[in-house]
Amino acid sequence: MLMDSHAHLTLPQFDEDRPAVLARARSVGVRTILTVGTEPAEWEPAVALTRGEGEVEIYAALGLHPHDASTWSEESAESLRRWCAEPRVVALGEIGFDFHYLHSTREEQEEAFRRQIRLAKEISLPVVVHSREAERETLEVLRAEGASEVGGVIHCFSGDGEMARQALELGFFLSFSGSLTFKNAGKLREIARDIPVEKILIETDCPYLAPQPVRGKRNEPAYVRYVAETLAKLKGLSAEDIARITRHNALQLFSIGSADTEGKIAYRIRDSLYLNITNRCTNTCGFCVRNYSDFVKGHNLRLEREPDAREVIRAIGDPKSFREIVFCGYGEPLIRLDLVREVAAWIHEAGGRVRINTNGQGDLIHGRKIIPELAGLVDAFSVSLNTENEEKYRTICRPRFGAGTYEAVKDFIRQARKIAEVSVTVLDLPDVDVEKCREIAGKELQVGFRMRYYDEVG
Numbered sequence: 001m002l003m004d005s006h007a008h009l010t011l012p013q014f015d016e017d018r019p020a021v022l023a024r025a026r027s028v029g030v031r032t033i034l035t036v037g038t039e040p041a042e043w044e045p046a047v048a049l050t051r052g053e054g055e056v057e058i059y060a061a062l063g064l065h066p067h068d069a070s071t072w073s074e075e076s077a078e079s080l081r082r083w084c085a086e087p088r089v090v091a092l093g094e095i096g097f098d099f100h101y102l103h104s105t106r107e108e109q110e111e112a113f114r115r116q117i118r119l120a121k122e123i124s125l126p127v128v129v130h131s132r133e134a135e136r137e138t139l140e141v142l143r144a145e146g147a148s149e150v151g152g153v154i155h156c157f158s159g160d161g162e163m164a165r166q167a168l169e170l171g172f173f174l175s176f177s178g179s180l181t182f183k184n185a186g187k188l189r190e191i192a193r194d195i196p197v198e199k200i201l202i203e204t205d206c207p208y209l210a211p212q213p214v215r216g217k218r219n220e221p222a223y224v225r226y227v228a229e230t231l232a233k234l235k236g237l238s239a240e241d242i243a244r245i246t247r248h249n250a251l252q253l254f255s256i257g258s259a260d261t262e263g264k265i266a267y268r269i270r271d272s273l274y275l276n277i278t279n280r281c282t283n284t285c286g287f288c289v290r291n292y293s294d295f296v297k298g299h300n301l302r303l304e305r306e307p308d309a310r311e312v313i314r315a316i317g318d319p320k321s322f323r324e325i326v327f328c329g330y331g332e333p334l335i336r337l338d339l340v341r342e343v344a345a346w347i348h349e350a351g352g353r354v355r356i357n358t359n360g361q362g363d364l365i366h367g368r369k370i371i372p373e374l375a376g377l378v379d380a381f382s383v384s385l386n387t388e389n390e391e392k393y394r395t396i397c398r399p400r401f402g403a404g405t406y407e408a409v410k411d412f413i414r415q416a417r418k419i420a421e422v423s424v425t426v427l428d429l430p431d432v433d434v435e436k437c438r439e440i441a442g443k444e445l446q447v448g449f450r451m452r453y454y455d456e457v458g
């Protein structure tokens with residue numbers, strides 16, 4: 001399910017075949033489009049499109065584009081305020097600076113930009129920002145006007161790494177368009193690769209900027225899939241993962257509601273299936289994604305109640321259709337040792353492979369050595385070691401068991417090594433000595449090592 005987070009469906013380029021354009025979008029999985037009305041003459045048609053009953057949900061962003069900033073007036077401000085009260089108008093934009101064409105003077109652009117941010121704050125809408133050849137000025141105005149209060153997106157991002165970093169710091173999303181697919185866009189792809197996927201939207205900006213392999217044609221929402229495919233390669237995810245994650249990001253930003261309203265028991269990322277069997281944990285890591293979001297890679301993982309083994313097995317389907325099945329979730333799976341054993345035995349019988357992502361505190365949780373109970377049921381463990389010593393572990397992970405937990409985790413790893421492949425994971429946190437952790441994994445514990453990023457659980 002894709003979302004084209006920036007399209008200009010009201011433009012005359014679509015007058016001949018708008019219904020066919022929407023049908024083609026639907027046929028490739030586009031379920032939601034944000035159409036953008038960039039001047040007063042487009043606001044009413046954009047709102048009219050949001051009232052359509054078609055199979056693609058259309059929402060609108062309305063604003064005065066920097067090209068037209070010279071026409072900003074009290075009347076246009078009042079009119080914009082009125083149209084923004086429509087239920088499916090979910091953002092104010094596109095607004096900002098365009099110093100490439102300078103159709104309006106810099107001063108006029110700045111005045112319209114600032115006034116529209118203030119309006120967005122008054123009516124509590126996020127902003128869609130256009131910034132061309134004006135990186136410093138855009139960031140300055142966003143900061144000075146306190147735009148973080150409502151948040152927003154830098155659409156069709158074309159800035160450098162420093163602008164990306166500062167926009168993320170302000171809490172903004174970055175949206176990538178067809179230009180990400182262009183042969184000469186190596187720098188832009190590097191930026192997209194390096195920023196968290198949770199902060200990315202995708203768009204067509206149609207009818208402009210058609211991506212490869214349709215470059216040069218009129219662009220349309222169906223082509224957003226080419227942007228998703230390019231981003232998927234950069235992120236090492238599947239195009240489906242990117243579609244789900246970027247749509248979720250956009251739905252959250254524009255307060256449209258969530259694609260997933262119920263917590264999932266089983267969820268797919270790439271070709272692996274992850275099992276979410278508990279939200280409880282014996283750590284209270286400061287960085288844990290559970291502290292600030294119900295979602296991981298676009299999947300809702302906040303469980304209303306813990307599933308039983310039968311429900312988990314039903315949610316898995318055919319274990320052979322996945323490269324591996326991972327007990328992970330949004331909490332510590334070994335809290336539910338009996339369920340893990342039952343489901344893992346079923347997965348093995350059905351020809352699947354089992355991995356457990358754990359904090360390594362299973363022995364402390366159950367008051368006995370549990371590894372012998374998992375022999376023959378588990379193919380791999382991934383254990384969060386996280387730090388290079390006890391003191392840092394207690395500060396960062398805040399384990400319920402207090403002193404001695406770090407050594408108990410290391411002992412769990414030594415035991416686990418006897419029955420399965422084991423790797424330890426370590427976070428990319430500034431206080432952690434990654435090289436020391438790598439040494440502990442390789443020399444002391446004799447297991448594999450993997451860097452982990454803050455949004456992964458387990």
Ligand code: SF4
Pocket residue numbers: 281282283284285287288289290330331332359384397456457458
């Ligand atoms: S990051 Fe993992 S170990 Fe830490 S609190 Fe969250 S689920 Fe528990």
